[in-house]
Amino acid sequence: MTATTGQGLQAQPSAGTATADVPAAPPSPLLQRPGAVAAEGVDAGTAWHYGDPVREQRLLAQGLALVDLSTRGVLRVEGADRRTWLHSLTTQSLGDLPPRTSAESLLLSPKGHVEHALHLVDDGEATWVTVEPGAQQEVLAFLDRMRFMLRVEVADVTDAVAVVGEPVARESVDGEPLAWVDTWPATAPGGVAYADVADDEHPGAGRPWREVLVPRQELATFVADRDLAGTWAAEALRVEAWRPRAGAETDHRTIPHELDWLRTAVHLRKGCYRGQETVARVHNLGRPxxxxxxxxxxxxxxxxxxxxxxxxxxxxxxxxxxxxxxxxxxxxxxxxxxxxxxxxxxxxxxxxxxxxxxxxxxxxxxxxxxxxxx
Missing domain, CATH: 2.40.30.110 (Aminomethyltransferase beta-barrel domains)
Known part of the structure; x- marks a missing residue:
């Protein structure tokens, strides 16, 4: 089956069975840009900066630059039961997620600790999920184990689909590449804020952000001659916005309340999911x-x-x-x-x-x- 994500994006998904040797995303061709300095750590394979990180931050804050996020993992979930199935496994209400409407959800351990953050958007035929670089292997393995007899298929399409960060807050429309929009810090339906500031006074309110899904072989063409900012710039603006990132702000003990993640990624009135008891108990009876x-x-x-x-x-x-x-x-x-x-x-x-x-x-x-x- 051929995967599509809006205008022009096609990927030949691999089999839905996870294997231990699924490769990470390949290094980005954008590292060939003049002045590019490679990032280290989790973002290795993309550029830390392109020679002038201060200028890059300013351009990004002004909405004038793109960020290479092509090492993020990308999964495609198809099948008639996909949204209700993801709804039952994760923290967010996803059963009625309309096409081209973004959502954030968490995979928790049975004890309620954060394991993965999922950025989800549906194109009407499949739900596309982006995760932290390298996390797609573990997420795919978990989802594949939980399919049972449901009408769902999960594929890792990281080798065919790349992610580009863009300082835009608008959902994609028909004729455009599919995109996941970060609604942080707006409190989602069913969510609750643990910070003392109002949503419109939150430092993250001035940070529009979305992840655009493009064919990996067309990454350089998509970016064309637009200005690029490295992960240095993107991370600085994320820190300014108090925006938690899985694998950075999380460890093996993290629960969502500690990071104010109940505002965007957790629906407190939905049905059962793994880790829900801890989420409800801490919210109703105590403090993190x-x-x-x-x-x-x-x-x-x-x-x-x-x-x-x-x-x-x-x-x-x-x-x-x-x-x-x-x-x-x-x-x-x-x-x-x-x-x-x-x-x-x-x-x-x-x-x-x-x-x-x-x-x-x-x-x-x-x-x-x-x-x-x-």
């Missing part, structure tokens, strides 16, 4: 044990705390005190300077000044900005 914070870092030095860097309360003598959490993402923002997201213990007083460890063995001062209220 940890909370997401934004950090404004001392920019007088040249080092940023990497992901996983320990956070300590700064003592009266300026030395690190007790450990309260860890940095999850850090970036240099073109206006705000060095910024980060971090997960800290719920009991950490919001007014405490923190110290974030840096690779040289020292620490930088970090001022908290409350994201998830304590």
């Amino acid at each position: 044990p940890r909370r997401l914070v934004a950090l404004h870092l001392d920019g007088s030095g040249h080092e940023l705390p990497p992901a996983g860097a320990a956070l300590h309360v700064r003592g009266e003598d300026g030395t690190p005190g007790r450990s309260v959490g860890a940095v999850t993402s850090s970036a240099r923002h073109h206006e705000l300077g060095p910024v980060a997201l971090a997960v800290v213990k719920r009991s950490t007083p919001p007014g405490d000044v923190l110290l974030a460890e840096v690779p040289s063995g020292g620490a930088v001062t970090a001022a908290q900005e409350v994201v998830v209220r304590p």
